[in-house]
Every structure is written in structure tokens, then in C-alpha cells.
Amino acid sequence: MARTPRLFVISGPSGAGKGTLVSLVRERHHDLDLTVSATTRKPREGEIDGVSYHFISEEEFTRRVEAGEFLEWAHVHGHRYGTLKSEVDERMARGHSVILEIDIQGGMNVRKVYPDAVLLFIIPPSAEELERRLRGRGSEREEDIALRLENAKREMAMKDSYDTIIINDSLDVAVGALEAAIDHYETSGGPEEHVSD
Ligand code: 5GP
Secondary structure, eight states: OOOOOOEEEEEOOTTSOHHHHHHHHHHHOTTEEEOOOEESSOOOTTOOBTTTBEEOOHHHHHHHHHTTOEEEEEEETTEEEEEEHHHHHHHHHTTOEEEEEOOHHHHHHHHHHOTTOEEEEEEOSOHHHHHHHHHHHOOSOHHHHHHHHHHHHHHHTTGGGSSEEEEOSSHHHHHHHHHHHHHHHHHSOSOOOOEEO
8 A cells, every 4th residue: 555654653651661662663664764953961871862752952052043953852850852944854855764763842833843643642551551551661750750741741641632542552553553553644634533542
């Protein structure tokens, strides 16, 4: 079936499992490109500059905002994060679908620039499970975990602004649902409700 490359946005609370889901789907879906965002957050153990993020200083971030290099950017968990236009444009020009793993403010801003963008929201099975996953990661300080849990409540309240909601309880089921949603939007038309459980 003919596929139309699409711009996908994936959002959801920190700890919902967006990164894991996206990397599993991309193993099977080779023309689904992930962009590398810029951030002022410091790298975590194991993160690589230019692969995980473009880790840049506050001054550099401001310079790029003023130069109009961002498609969108937002303050998230006390740092600045943004999608560079160049990251999206080059990939779309090659006929690839692009996936942006960004927060809700970013998702809403992308929709303004690309009304055809498909917004996918990943939710954890429960607030308790989200907290367990965030702590299990072991990479955040207690105050960062508290901030991320607080922000999770705000993000969950916005989930209905998204085109599709996927519950990440069983990883296999969630991967299948994400893959099905991507196939659906690439092979058919506009966003429509699609909830997995
Ligand atoms: P983390 O610090 O855990 O890597 O990411 C924190 C949050 O920042 C996540 O919710 C992630 O989706 C969001 N984020 C990452 N890159 C971007 C971006 O380019 N733009 C926006 N608006 N949010 C981003």
C-alpha cells in the first residue's frame, strides 16, 4: 500500500516509556527518522552529544532561538529543549516520516506549524507505576523526580488534545499499538481516535 511520509509527535509523562517504544518500533520501521533535539540539560551517564541530544549552553540556545533555527522550543523540567528546523526538513525532504519525542507544549506548537502532524500520547498504566519507573531509572535526583511527577499530572490532563492515546502497560501490546497507529496514518488520511488497552 502507498505510504505518505508523516510528521509524528510522541509525548507523554517522563517515565511513560516513550523512548523504549520508539526505539522498538524503529527497529522494524527503518524509514521512520528520529530527530535529535537541542537541550540546555546536562548529559546523563551514557548519553552522547549529537546522538541523545545536542547538548548546548544557555547562550548557544538563546543564539539559535534568535536566529530562528527552532521549529519549536519549550521550558521542560527546568531546562530548555527544542526541535531544530534543519533536523526535520532534511529528513522529510528525503521522503521519510519523522518522529519528534517532545513535550506537550512542543506538540501543540508543532501542530500550529504543521497542521497535518499526527500527535500520539503515551500514558503509563497508573501514577504508581510511573513513579516506580522514574525511580527505577536511577538517573535523577529526588527533586528532579518530584518535578517530573508534578509535571506528569499536568501533562496527563492534556492528553485528550492528542490524536491517539496509547497505554504502555504491556510493552508488546504498546509497541503493536504504536506500530498500528503509524501504519494507519501513513497509509490513510487524517488523525482519528485510536485507544489501546
Ligand atoms: P529528558 O530530560 O527526560 O530527556 O526529557 C524531558 C522532556 O523533554 C521529555 O518530556 C521530552 O519529551 C521533552 N523534550 C525532549 N526534546 C524536546 C524538544 O525538542 N522540544 C520539546 N518541546 N520537548 C522536548
